[in-house]
Amino acid sequence: MKYPVFFISDSTAITTETVGLSLLAQFPGLEFNKYTLPFIDTPLKAQQTYELINQKSEQYGQKALIFSSMVQPELCQIIRQADALVLDLFEHYLTELEQFFHQTSTHAIGLARKPMAEESYNQRIAAVDFSMLSDDGTNLKHYKKADVILVGVSRSGKTPTCLYLALQYGIRAANYPLVAEDFLDTSLPHALKDYQDKLIGLTIDPGRLHAIRKERRSTRAYADPALCRQEVRYANQLFQRYNIPSLDTTHRSIEELSARIIALKGFKQNND
Amino acid sequence: MKYPVFFISDSTAITTETVGLSLLAQFPGLEFNKYTLPFIDTPLKAQQTYELINQKSEQYGQKALIFSSMVQPELCQIIRQADALVLDLFEHYLTELEQFFHQTSTHAIGLARKPMAEESYNQRIAAVDFSMLSDDGTNLKHYKKADVILVGVSRSGKTPTCLYLALQYGIRAANYPLVAEDFLDTSLPHALKDYQDKLIGLTIDPGRLHAIRKERRSTRAYADPALCRQEVRYANQLFQRYNIPSLDTTHRSIEELSARIIALKGFKQNND
Numbered sequence: 001m002k003y004p005v006f007f008i009s010d011s012t013a014i015t016t017e018t019v020g021l022s023l024l025a026q027f028p029g030l031e032f033n034k035y036t037l038p039f040i041d042t043p044l045k046a047q048q049t050y051e052l053i054n055q056k057s058e059q060y061g062q063k064a065l066i067f068s069s070m071v072q073p074e075l076c077q078i079i080r081q082a083d084a085l086v087l088d089l090f091e092h093y094l095t096e097l098e099q100f101f102h103q104t105s106t107h108a109i110g111l112a113r114k115p116m117a118e119e120s121y122n123q124r125i126a127a128v129d130f131s132m133l134s135d136d137g138t139n140l141k142h143y144k145k146a147d148v149i150l151v152g153v154s155r156s157g158k159t160p161t162c163l164y165l166a167l168q169y170g171i172r173a174a175n176y177p178l179v180a181e182d183f184l185d186t187s188l189p190h191a192l193k194d195y196q197d198k199l200i201g202l203t204i205d206p207g208r209l210h211a212i213r214k215e216r217r218s219t220r221a222y223a224d225p226a227l228c229r230q231e232v233r234y235a236n237q238l239f240q241r242y243n244i245p246s247l248d249t250t251h252r253s254i255e256e257l258s259a260r261i262i263a264l265k266g267f268k269q270n271n272d
Numbered sequence: 273m274k275y276p277v278f279f280i281s282d283s284t285a286i287t288t289e290t291v292g293l294s295l296l297a298q299f300p301g302l303e304f305n306k307y308t309l310p311f312i313d314t315p316l317k318a319q320q321t322y323e324l325i326n327q328k329s330e331q332y333g334q335k336a337l338i339f340s341s342m343v344q345p346e347l348c349q350i351i352r353q354a355d356a357l358v359l360d361l362f363e364h365y366l367t368e369l370e371q372f373f374h375q376t377s378t379h380a381i382g383l384a385r386k387p388m389a390e391e392s393y394n395q396r397i398a399a400v401d402f403s404m405l406s407d408d409g410t411n412l413k414h415y416k417k418a419d420v421i422l423v424g425v426s427r428s429g430k431t432p433t434c435l436y437l438a439l440q441y442g443i444r445a446a447n448y449p450l451v452a453e454d455f456l457d458t459s460l461p462h463a464l465k466d467y468q469d470k471l472i473g474l475t476i477d478p479g480r481l482h483a484i485r486k487e488r489r490s491t492r493a494y495a496d497p498a499l500c501r502q503e504v505r506y507a508n509q510l511f512q513r514y515n516i517p518s519l520d521t522t523h524r525s526i527e528e529l530s531a532r533i534i535a536l537k538g539f540k541q542n543n544d
Contacts, residue, residue, distance in 0.1 A: 013531065018291075019365075022361070027378070065372065097296075108298070124432070129488075
């Protein structure tokens with residue numbers, strides 16, 4: 001038995017889908033078939049969506065579940081006539097907020113991202129450029145402009161985390177891959193010496209590292225379990241010796257790692 | 273007059289913040305000071321948060337506004353005692369969902385991202401690797417593995433959009449920068465000939481392009497307004513001649529571009 005679930009929005013549907021998935025995750029025993037429908041911004045599209053919902057509802061023999069964020073009430077009304085439970089983000093919370101602020105909201109489409117000023121948008125793009133240019137230990141001279149430098153062995157999760165920090169938060173994140181020659185002595189790699197306060201270590205379970213490397217490349221030495229154990233041990237020793245705060249990436253998503261890095265470094269994303 | 277606004281979660285607070293910002297965007301006349309507090313997952317942290325809220329509320333002379341997503345009711349209870357309007361994502365919608373499914377939810381922390389199976393998580397990481405390797409027209413031989421190839425002049429938004437598609441959706445997005453030599457004749461660049469069905473053009477207002485390029489590099493020729501106009505005109509002609517669907521990036525966020533690309537290509541993110 002599966003429930004048809006729809007994420008519907010007159011904008012990108014990214015927020016709607018994120019919220020919906022969070023909530024559905026609280027019901028791990030149930031199964032869902034999910035349909036994401038962004039840019040439902042005309043009566044015609046709303047009507048087609050209404051028909052699709054009813055069709056799937058019948059096909060599955062299950063009332064559909066709809067997460068929506070439609071700022072135009074007349075479009076929401078069309079969707080609402082479907083045979084489904086509709087949870088609309090705007091309806092419930094906007095009403096509460098309107099009461100709190102003693103004013104009506106604009107009900108304007110596409111405002112979702114507007115609190116992010118153009119300035120901060122440009123900052124995100126510049127941060128992405130920065131992360132691309134200083135990925136994987138290249139362009140060490142850029143380190144002085146970095147907000148944070150992630151340090152870890154190959155395939156410990158540095159690159160995607162840097163890119164997420166840049167794209168989502170406009171943080172200039174560089175990364176430095178620890179390689180065999182860094183482990184020849186016990187001191188901090190030369191390139192990092194001037195930037196100790198920017199460093200965050202990423203560590204990982206050696207078994208998981210082995211699995212990732214094996215999938216990634218065919219050379220046996222790279223994925224060798226003994227090498228993985230040794231590299232991780234050296235890395236952890238380095239972090240400890242130089243008081244580099246570190247995060248275990250084994251069971252953490254990019255999103256969680258990024259949020260923890262921000263918390264660790266105390267980046268002011270917001271105003272005061 | 274500013275309202276202190278808190279985004280509080282026992283997990284990353286990313287969802288909470290996204291939803292809260294969408295809702296606040298509907299009140300463009302008001303001003304907010306925002307505080308994001310992730311990982312509030314112990315009674316002690318909840319207590320400290322409660323005190324911070326009251327302190328800010330007093331400092332601003334304004335009742336605080338709280339967007340929260342706390343799956344542990346006892347922590348939510350502590351926050352709730354603050355002098356504030358609390359909009360909790362879980363409270364309202366989980367109650368509705370529990371009724372709909374005729375079962376209680378797990379109220380377990382960190383489930384937010386779990387609907388994303390490890391398999392799809394690995395797919396996202398692989399897609400990021402792919403986008404990094406095939407950025408900016410490098411590694412053209414990878415094009416056959418690409419889900420989509422973004423085509424556009426320099427600084428039209430290709431790279432951040434590719435990375436967002438990879439990070440957020442696990443889509444293998446390559447990009448091909450149109451340069452002067454591509455405009456020497458009117459045919460499709462050789463590297464793209466075999467992949468017409470994967471192409472999406474990015475276009476941009478020449479004035480905006482000039483502004484971006486000027487900020488980015490100091491060489492005058494690169495940002496020359498006449499060159500910007502010419503390149504964009506050539507690019508648009510190419511898109512038209514070869515029926516390449518195109519998106520104007522001038523006033524669109526990376527998020528919106530990505531959602532529109534997915535809609536255009538009809539990628540099945542979901543099941544059926």
